[in-house]
Amino acid sequence: xxxxxxxxxxxxxxxxxxxxxxxxxxxxxxxxxxxxxxxxxxxxxxxxxxxxxxxxxxxxxxxxxxxxxxxxxxxxxxxxxxxxxxxxxxxxxxxxxxxxxxxxxxxxxxxxxxxxxxxxxxxxxxxxxxxxxxxxxxxxxxxxxxxxxxxxxxxxxxxxxxxxxxxxxxxxxxxxxxxxxxxxxxxxxxxxxxxxxxxxxxxxxxxxxxxxxxxxxxxxxxxxxxxxxxxxxxxxxxxxxxxxxxxxxxxxxxxxxxxxxxxxxxxxxxxxxxxxxxxxxxxxxxxxxxxxxxxxxxxxxxxxxxxxxxxxxxxxxxxxxxxxxxxxxxxxxxxxxxxxxxxxxxxxxxxxxxxxxxxxxxxxxxxxxxxxxxxxxxxxxxxxxxxxxxxxxxxxxxxxxxxxxxxxxxxx
Amino acid sequence: xxxxxxxxxxxxxxxxxxxxxxxxxxxxxxxxxxxxxxxxxxxxxxxxxxxxxxxxxxxxxxxxxxxxxxxxxxxxxxxxxxxxxxxxxxxxxxxxxxxxxxxxxxxxxxxxxxxxxxxxxxxxxxxxxxxxxxxxxxxxxxxxxxxxxxxxxxxxxxxxxxxxxxxxxxxxxxxxxxxxxxxxxxxxxxxxxxxxxxxxxxxxxxxxxxxxxxxxxxxxxxxxxxxxxxxxxxxxxxxxxxxxxxxxxxxxxxxxxxxxxxxxxxxxxxxxxxxxxxxxxxxxxxxxxxxxx
Numbered sequence: 049x050x051x052x053x054x055x056x057x058x059x060x061x062x063x064x065x066x067x068x069x070x071x072x073x074x075x076x077x078x079x080x081x082x083x084x085x086x087x088x089x090x091x092x093x094x095x096x097x098x099x100x101x102x103x104x105x106x107x108x109x110x111x112x113x114x115x116x117x118x119x120x121x122x123x124x125x126x127x128x129x130x131x132x133x134x135x136x137x138x139x140x141x142x143x144x145x146x147x148x149x150x151x152x153x154x155x156x157x158x159x160x161x162x163x164x165x166x167x168x169x170x171x172x173x174x175x176x177x178x179x180x181x182x183x184x185x186x187x188x189x190x191x192x193x194x195x196x197x198x199x200x201x202x203x204x205x206x207x208x209x210x211x212x213x214x215x216x217x218x219x220x221x222x223x224x225x226x227x228x229x230x231x232x233x234x235x236x237x238x239x240x241x242x243x244x245x246x247x248x249x250x251x252x253x254x255x256x257x258x259x260x261x262x263x264x265x266x267x268x269x270x271x272x273x274x275x276x277x278x279x280x281x282x283x284x285x286x287x288x289x290x291x292x293x294x295x296x297x298x299x300x301x302x303x304x305x306x307x308x309x310x311x312x313x314x315x316x317x318x319x320x321x322x323x324x325x326x327x328x329x330x331x332x333x334x335x336x337x338x339x340x341x342x343x344x345x346x347x348x349x350x351x352x353x354x355x356x357x358x359x360x361x362x363x364x365x366x367x368x369x370x371x372x373x374x375x376x377x378x379x380x381x382x383x384x385x386x387x388x389x390x391x392x393x394x395x396x397x398x399x400x401x402x403x404x405x406x407x408x409x410x411x412x413x414x415x416x417x418x419x420x421x422x423x424x425x426x427x428x429x430x431x432x433x434x435x436x437x438x439x440x441x442x443x444x445x446x447x448x449x450x451x452x453x454x455x456x457x458x459x460x
Numbered sequence: 461x462x463x464x465x466x467x468x469x470x471x472x473x474x475x476x477x478x479x480x481x482x483x484x485x486x487x488x489x490x491x492x493x494x495x496x497x498x499x500x501x502x503x504x505x506x507x508x509x510x511x512x513x514x515x516x517x518x519x520x521x522x523x524x525x526x527x528x529x530x531x532x533x534x535x536x537x538x539x540x541x542x543x544x545x546x547x548x549x550x551x552x553x554x555x556x557x558x559x560x561x562x563x564x565x566x567x568x569x570x571x572x573x574x575x576x577x578x579x580x581x582x583x584x585x586x587x588x589x590x591x592x593x594x595x596x597x598x599x600x601x602x603x604x605x606x607x608x609x610x611x612x613x614x615x616x617x618x619x620x621x622x623x624x625x626x627x628x629x630x631x632x633x634x635x636x637x638x639x640x641x642x643x644x645x646x647x648x649x650x651x652x653x654x655x656x657x658x659x660x661x662x663x664x665x666x667x668x669x670x671x672x673x674x675x676x677x678x679x680x681x682x683x684x685x686x687x688x689x690x691x692x693x694x695x696x697x698x699x700x701x702x703x704x705x706x707x708x709x710x711x712x713x714x715x716x717x718x719x720x721x722x723x724x725x726x727x728x729x730x731x732x733x734x735x736x737x738x739x740x741x742x743x744x745x746x747x748x749x750x751x752x753x
Contacts, residue, residue, distance in 0.1 A: 242493075244475050303531050307557040322723050329726045330547050330699045331644055331671050332658045336498075336521045337491050338546060354490075357498060358529035359546040359723075360553055 086152050089175050092145070093182060094450060096457050097189045101138050104189070108135055134188045141185045144178045187442075190449050194379050195296035196262035201238070201372045202294055204251045207270060209288025212277035214247035216406075217290040219429065220271060221251045224264075226431035233257035238301070238365055239355040252369065254297060261296045266417075266441045268294045269401065275408030285409060289402065295376045301368025303360055309367035318370075319343045322359065342366045349373050413437075418444040478508075481516035485661065495521055518661040531556070531582045533612050540600040542670035544578040547722045548640055548697060551729050552579050554745055555638070555695055556586040562741035565589070570634035570689055572623045572681060573597075573641040575670055577605030577616075580638075584614045593634070595621035598669060624676060626684050634689040636739060639681055640697040642673030675706040678730070682710035693739025695720075696730045704730045718746030 086092070111128045151174065154167040204221055206213035221237075228235040234256045241250040255264065272289050280286060299305045321341040327333070339354035340362040351370045353362040405414045406425060413422040413433075420440040427433045464483055472479040472489055482492040499511045502525050511524045522528045522537040529535075530544045531553050537543050559567065568591035571580040580594040594616055596602050605618050623641065644658060649672050651657025662671065681696060696707055707730040708717045714736075720729035731746050733739040 244471070246475070303553060306553070320723060327653050328656050328699050329722065329724050330545055330697065330728060331542070331640075331642070332648075332653070332656075332662065332699065334520045334522065334543050334545070334659060334662050334666065335491075336486075336495060337488075339490075354494060356529070358531075358549065360531065360549055361529060 086145075086149055089152070089171060090145075090148065090178055090182075093141075093186060094454070096454055097186055097450075100189050101135075101185075104131055104138070105135055107131060130192075134185070137181065137185045137188065141178070141181050144174065144181060148174055148178060186450075187446055190446070190453065193262065194382065195298075195375055197259055198261045198296040198298065199257055199259075200255045200261040200264045200294055201297045201369060202253050202255065202264065202267065202292060203369075204253075205291050205293075206247075206249060207289035207291050209273075209286060211245070211247050211279055212273075212286055213288040213290055214243075214249065215278060216271075216273045216288055217251065218248050219273075220290055220292065221248075221253065223429045223431065224253060224255075224267075226429065227434045228255055228257075228431075230431035230434070231257070233260055238369070239353060254301070254368075256297070261294065263438055265294045265296075266438060266445075267292050267403075269403035272402045272405045273408070274405060293376075295369070295372035296379070297368065298371040298375050299368045301365045303364060306360060306364040306367065309364065309371060312371065313344075317345055319345060320363070338362050340366050342370050344370055344374065347374070347377065349377075415441065417441060478512055481512050484516045485518050485521075498525065519665050520661055523665065530578045531586070533578070533582055533585060533608075535576050535578045535581070536604060536608050536611060537576060538600075538604055539665065540667050541598070541604045542575040542601075542640075542666055544576055547724075547726075547728050548579065549582075550722055551695065551697070551720060551745070552582050555742075556583060558741050558744050559583075559587055562738075564635075564738040564741065567635045567738075568592070568633065569636045569638060570595070570685070570691075572621075572637065572639040572685065573670075573677070574605055574618075575601050575640070577601075577608045577618070579640060580616050581605075581608055581612045581614060583638075584616050585612055588614070592616040593619065593632070595619045595623070597622050598667070600667075601670070623685070624680050626680065626688060631688060635692050636742075637681065637686060637689060637691045637694045638696070639677075639694075641677035641681070642669065642671050643677070643697070643699045643703060644671045645674045645700070646672050674700075675703060678703050678707040679710050682707045682732075687712060691734075691739075692737035693733040693742045694730070695742065695745070697728060698730055699727070701727060708732065716740075716743070718743065719748035720745050721747055 108128075108131045111124065111131060114124060115128060148171065151167045151171050155164055155171070158164050158167070202224055204217050204224075206217045209216070225235065227233075236254050236256070238252040238254050239250070240248065240252075243249045270289050270291050272287060274285055274287050276283055277286050277288075299309050319342070321343070322339070336357060338357055338359040338361075339352065340359060341350065341352045342363075343350050349370060351366040351373070353366040353369070356362045356365065401416070403415065403417055405412075405416070406428075407414070408425060411423060411425045413425055413428045414420070415437055418440045420437060422428050422433050422437060424433055428437075464487065468489060469480055469483065472483055472492060475489075475493070476496065478496055479489070479492045482495055483489065486492045486495055495515065496512075498521070499508060499515075503511055514524055515521060520537075520543055522543040523539055526538070527534050527536050528544050530549050535544050567587075567589075569580065569583055571577075571583075571592070571594045574580055574594035574596045575598075577594050580592045584590055584592045594605055595618070596605065597620065599620070602618055602620055609616055609618070623639075648657050649663065649668070653659055658671070678696060678698065681694065685691075686694060694707075694711075696703075698704060698707070704719060704727065708715075711717065711732055712734070715732050715734050717730065717732035719727055720731050722728040729745070731742050733742045
């Protein structure tokens with residue numbers, strides 16, 4: 049390609065006549081129709097993103113200056129490496145775009161047919177590369193979502209549908225465990241609750257891989273199932289739901305993290321309830337009741353844990369869940385504020401909406417946010433098709449976030 | 461104690477007949493469900509019936525299962541030795557946190573009336589630099605403490621010592637003295653739970669020797685053992701205000717002290733430290749001025 053470009057510079061004729069124009073008598077009119085442009089191969093980035101890239105490169109210079117002056121703390125260096133990765137990608141995008149422009153110019157202005165066909169074939173190989181590169185850059189140019197580097201906590205609860213909903217919740221739990229296995233994410237079941245009839249009424253699972261939150265956060269919402277339940281005798285298809293809440297995991301929820309968790313809250317902010325019936329407590333009582341309930345007074349969030357035999361362990365788990373819920377709340381607030389700026393109503397990510405349907409009789413999983421269908425329900429439940437769906441969801445979300453960013457910019 | 465209603469028994473029976481005998485011990489359905497789950501998790505199927513039968517006779521679940529979690533450790537429990545309580549676990553973990561952040565080097569700890577060894581073992585496990593000696597009078601306790609030491613994979617010294625007669629031991633220096641001595645007055649031991657007495661399960665199945673005691677232990681610890689060991693700080697678990705007052709009355713003159721309340725809002729420990737010493741960090745455990753639930 050470099051060879052072509054240099055030839056182009058040498059052979060650029062002052063007349064600027066394309067070979068097509070030569071054949072056509074009405075020069076001006078047909079010249080516009082015939083000329084190839086960059087846009088027809090490739091949609092360039094939104095100007096807003098280009099502006100962000102500019103800001104980023106300014107930031108990079110600042111960071112570089114700071115680093116050279118000896119500011120070498122962890123935060124700066126992480127920021128530095130993040131920015132430099134994005135900039136590297138951006139630079140290669142700019143370089144490729146320039147090349148494409150050069151090739152397009154050749155096609156438009158060259159007279160040598162052989163040179164043109166060579167340029168065209170080069171364009172064909174370049175365009176898909178450029179597209180992939182630009183997608184990658186654009187994704188990274190959007191502001192980083194809060195907590196996207198964190199592990200995740202998933203809370204599952206049955207919705208409408210009685211015992212069938214409970215069975216489906218259990219199926220979903222198994223699906224997330226399968227997904228974790230498939231991706232080799234370490235995971236633990238934090239707690240599992242059963243109602244008096246022995247059906248699951250709550251499950252909390254922690255996926256302890258950094259960044260798991262960023263992938264699994266798309267799972268938040270109502271999941272709908274359509275199938276003939278195991279409990280149905282007449283063979284009718286039922287529709288039931290289960291709700292999934294995905295939280296960023298802030299603290300480990302172990303004895304080691306407990307002291308730190310407790311320091312995060314002032315005593316007036318939380319109330320911790322434990323077994324109180326024991327009168328004097330201590331040596332007087334040897335109960336196994338180790339349940340702990342934490343109430344966060346400003347928000348009214350209540351977390352109860354009783355699965356462990358050790359009370360501090362229950363307390364640590366409860367704190368971990370409380371902190372995750374608070375972090376999620378904070379994030380939702382942020383997202384809502386950004387959304388408010390937009391005039392058109394966005395229907396995605398609303399928790400009251402069903403996000404996905406699992407139709408067993410048609411062997412189909414439909415995601416209602418991106419409209420993607422997967423015709424392999426067992427495969428999806430086994431975790432193998434999950435990545436495919438996440439990719440589609442991320443594309444949809446990217447569009448959405450870009451629109452938000454544009455709206456935000458317009459408001460300024 | 462709440463009476464078991466026929467309705468509750470019926471409901472338990474409808475869920476799982478195995479819950480009914482457990483209710484005699486737990487008095488609450490929720491707890492019975494939890495205990496049944498722990499029994500099924502930790503014991504082989506062949507022992508379930510026997511475990512449930514024993515539990516109905518108010519044998520502590522910790523003896524039936526054979527262990528109790530204590531911080532990061534799993535402490536073995538067997539009849540004849542006091543079961544570690546959550547209150548002890550709570551202050552012990554806070555103590556670890558305080559000692560760790562104070563970063564005082566070269567600390568040695570004496571734990572008197574160690575029982576299962578839970579306190580010294582957790583301290584040693586979390587803070588490996590400590591020098592630890594655990595003492596008790598009961599042979600069963602000493603035996604179990606040694607077994608727990610092997611299980612926790614740490615090394616501490618264990619000796620047979622009568623705390624009420626400390627002169628018998630060779631003099632040694634200990635920076636910190638911890639203890640969970642017997643602190644239920646004999647008069648309270650036979651009272652029901654609601655009158656500040658003890659749980660029937662405790663009275664029937666836990667060793668009286670580890671439970672019944674009063675001011676004499678605090679006097680001995682503060683007046684005899686602290687000076688003999690040249691200690692700079694103490695953390696003593698207790699259950700009564702008298703015991704706190706007895707402790708501070710017998711401490712050397714230039715010491716400061718404060719009360720520690722547990723999560724349930726009960727007075728649980730006497731904390732004291734020598735002014736100007738490295739153990740002043742223990743002051744952070746004192747929470748008597750904070751609001752209590």
